[in-house]
Amino acid sequence: xxxxxxxxxxxxxxxxxxxxxxxxxxxxxxxxxxxxxxxxxxxxxxxxxxxxxxxxxxxxxxxxxxxxxxxxxxxxxxxxxxxxxxxxxxxxxxxxxxxxxxxxxxxxxxxxxxxxxxxxxxxxxxxxxxxxxxxxxxxxxxxxxxxxxxxxxxxxxxxxxxxxxxxxxxxxxxxxxxxxxxxxxxxxxxxxxxxxxxxxxxxxxxxxxxxxxxxxxxxxxxxxxxxxxxxxxxxxxxxxxxxxxxxxxxxxxxxxxxxxxxxxxxxxxxxxxxxxxxxxxx
Amino acid sequence: xxxxxxxxxxxxxxxxxxxxxxxxxxxxxxxxxxxxxxxxxxxxxxxxxxxxxxxxxxxxxxxxxxxxxxxxxxxxxxxxxxxxxxxxxxxxxxxxxxxxxxxxxxxxxxxxxxxxxxxxxxxxxxxxxxxxxxxxxxxxxxxxxxxxxx
Numbered sequence: 001x002x003x004x005x006x007x008x009x010x011x012x013x014x015x016x017x018x019x020x021x022x023x024x025x026x027x028x029x030x031x032x033x034x035x036x037x038x039x040x041x042x043x044x045x046x047x048x049x050x051x052x053x054x055x056x057x058x059x060x061x062x063x064x065x066x067x068x069x070x071x072x073x074x075x076x077x078x079x080x081x082x083x084x085x086x087x088x089x090x091x092x093x094x095x096x097x098x099x100x101x102x103x104x105x106x107x108x109x110x111x112x113x114x115x116x117x118x119x120x121x122x123x124x125x126x127x128x129x130x131x132x133x134x135x136x137x138x139x140x141x142x143x144x145x146x147x148x149x150x151x152x153x154x155x156x157x158x159x160x161x162x163x164x165x166x167x168x169x170x171x172x173x174x175x176x177x178x179x180x181x182x183x184x185x186x187x188x189x190x191x192x193x194x195x196x197x198x199x200x201x202x203x204x205x206x207x208x209x210x211x212x213x214x215x216x217x218x219x220x221x222x223x224x225x226x227x228x229x230x231x232x233x234x235x236x237x238x239x240x241x242x243x244x245x246x247x248x249x250x251x252x253x254x255x256x257x258x259x260x261x262x263x264x265x266x267x268x269x270x271x272x273x274x275x276x277x278x279x280x281x282x
Numbered sequence: 283x284x285x286x287x288x289x290x291x292x293x294x295x296x297x298x299x300x301x302x303x304x305x306x307x308x309x310x311x312x313x314x315x316x317x318x319x320x321x322x323x324x325x326x327x328x329x330x331x332x333x334x335x336x337x338x339x340x341x342x343x344x345x346x347x348x349x350x351x352x353x354x355x356x357x358x359x360x361x362x363x364x365x366x367x368x369x370x371x372x373x374x375x376x377x378x379x380x381x382x383x384x385x386x387x388x389x390x391x392x393x394x395x396x397x398x399x400x401x402x403x404x405x406x407x408x409x410x411x412x413x414x415x416x417x418x419x420x421x422x423x424x425x426x427x428x429x430x431x432x
Contacts, residue, residue: 003283006303006349036306036345037326047283049303053350076339100410101388103327105339106346188409189328 001040005048009055012136015163018050020138023160026050030072030111033103058110058165063087067169071110075122076101078109087169090178090197094125097182100189110164113149116156116221119191123150123222125180127214128197131169135162143168150221173210176201177281182216183273185260192217193260194270196249198277200237208232213245213278217260218253218270225249228274237282246275288352292317293361301348308332308343311358319359319383330411333384334358340391359383362390366428375424377415385411389425398429 009015019026025047029035032051038044052058058072067087069078078084079096098104098121112122113133126146133144135158142162149156158164172178178199182192195216201209211232213225228248235241250271255263289298292315301310311317311334323331325344332343335357359382366389369375376382385408392399392407399407404425413421 001304001306003302003304005284006286006347007284008349032347032350033327033342033345036347039304040306040325051347051349100328100330101391101407102330102333102340102342102345102410105336106341 002042002045004039004046006051007048008051008053012055012057012163012165015050015052015055016136016138016161019161019163022048026160028052028114028163030108030114031074031106032111033107034111034115034117052163065168066171067167069109069167069169071113071164071166072108075104075107075109075112079104088129088172088178090180091125091129091169094121094180094197097121097180097188109167113146113167114156114158114164116150116152116154118150118153118219118221119217120222121180121182121192121195121216124195124214124216125178125197126167126169127222127224128178128180128199128212129169129172130212131167133167134165135159136165137161137163141165147224153220172199173201176210179277179280181273181277181280183269191260194218194253194255194266194273196270196273196277198274198281200232200278200281202237206236208235208237208241211245213249213274215249215253215270215274218255218266220254223252223254225252225274227252232278237278242275242278242282245278246271249274286349286352288348290351290353291355293357303347303349305348306344307334307346307348307351307356310348311343317358317360321380321383323380323384328410328412329381330384330388331381333387333411335387335391338391338394340388357387357390359386362386364390364428365431366390366393366424369424369427369431370421373424373427374420375417376420377413377417381411381413385413385421389421389428392425393429399425401426 027046058070060070075095085092131146180197182195197214199212211229228245253270255266284303321331323329327342327345334343
């Protein structure tokens with residue numbers, strides 16, 4: 001690994017001042033699972049790394065108008081959190097199924113989002129739950145709806161002087177049901193071939209009043225299948241409407257061919273798993 | 283480019299030394315401190331050979347900078363002395379042995395937080411520790427035996 005300068009601010013103000021003064025060639029490190037690999041492989045060459053491990057207030061998870069998940073909360077902590085499980089069990093299950101126990105204990109929510117790897121799982125469920133990221137620079141704080149955070153592969157709308165502070169998850173509509181599923185044809189610690197999260201609410205007569213469908217591994221960013229969601233609202237969730245939504249969700253994907261399958265295969269599989277996830281919550 | 287003083291405990295003994303910012307924990311353990319029980323395998327956090335416990339939680343020493351363990355309690359295979367190791371011997375929990383220290387340190391972390399794990403819990407916790415000899419049945423039996431003995 002190339003030499004670099006390492007700085008460990010004691011406070012958030014200190015971290016933001018460091019970023020404001022000189023964001024050029026500076027990278028922020030939370031857990032480090034992604035950053036350290038990229039540095040070892042010489043794919044990134046920061047002159048300076050700002051380690052966030054002393055900003056313990058960013059580890060907090062609490063319930064205020066839904067959920068507030070600190071950016072430095074690890075996947076393991078979020079999977080075990082009673083607050084996360086009480087809000088939506090599918091979100092806790094999402095964190096519990098990421099990679100291996102070693103990664104879950106080290107990798108953080110904020111690192112996961114800022115890394116913007118389109119194959120990651122947590123953004124999928126968080127998108128379906130209408131989550132918003134809160135970022136801060138020395139000059140201002142800013143709320144970024146999650147679907148505006150992801151710009152392209154490994155690229156977010158965060159400015160170089162901004163730090164992710166937390167993710168806010170609003171209360172779900174009354175009676176809403178959610179699930180997260182991922183297709184893992186090889187090993188359980190692999191990235192999903194495709195992953196899907198669905199959230200659905202219906203009224204007393206069984207008419208869909210709320211629908212969210214989010215997909216991972218299915219394009220350059222984790223994505224919402226907006227047309228598929230709209231096709232369900234105001235209708236009954238049955239075989240026909242679910243099949244129609246699954247077709248629209250598949251059409252919203254833009255996957256790449258890799259060792260997990262061709263683009264056409266992944267698009268088809270995205271439809272299959274969307275239908276399965278919708279049937280589970282219908 | 284920058285040097286850092288780090289202090290931590292390694293298997294209960296205090297360690298206090300200076301490291302360059304880019305030093306990895308796996309190299310610190312093996313090269314600087316001579317504790318070579320922790321192995322370096324895939325170097326990308328997948329295989330589990332370099333598993334160590336950081337404040338009781340299993341992590342990959344190949345993905346941690348030495349600066350990240352400042353102030354923590356580190357346990358490596360050298361710090362284990364338990365029924366778990368006996369069970370790995372009697373149940374044939376290893377063949378070539380390269381993965382064994384990682385298997386032991388991960389299984390030890392599991393049993394410390396969950397004294398009687400179910401078979402599914404063992405599989406979930408251990409799935410990131412690869413055994414290229416495919417000795418998984420022996421490893422599973424050894425963990426079950428050690429859990430039963432606690």
